[in-house]
Amino acid sequence: MVVKKALKVGIGLALAAVVALAGAVMFAGPKVSADPTDAAQVARGKMVYAEQCASCHGTRLEGQTNWQSRKADGRLPAPPHDATGHTWHHPDEDLFRITKQGIAAFAPPGYSSDMPAFGGKLSDADIWAVLAFIKSSWPEDIRRRHAAMSEQSKK
Structure with missing residues (x-):
């Protein structure tokens, strides 16, 4: 019993x-991070990127021509998000906030950019997925350096 x-x-x-x-x-x-090894997150990010980002940043993440030289209106063209650009020089949290709030929230006063804020258009999960897709295109050594920098920025 x-x-x-x-x-x-x-x-x-x-x-x-x-x-x-x-x-x-x-x-x-x-998920509140961008994991370039998560196949489902990367696939979602690829789709969202194609719909929302590729028209400026390129279908192959290549950015616009002469992206480091100002256009006639004083604004910079969209940079590449592949390994040739500077995206990987910024920690994940900064990339997320720039995408959600727009570059104007982080730039010096008077700076103007064609980069819109996507917070009203994309969910946080969609933004993280796009970042996972972008990061999945980087070589392993750049991913490691970026991950270390992102971890360091949390401290």
């Missing part, structure tokens, strides 16, 4: 643990 009761309690506790774990997974919310 005591063994049966203990077995029932044990089974009940195990079921409660499974339910709690399932609830935690279901309500954990969207």
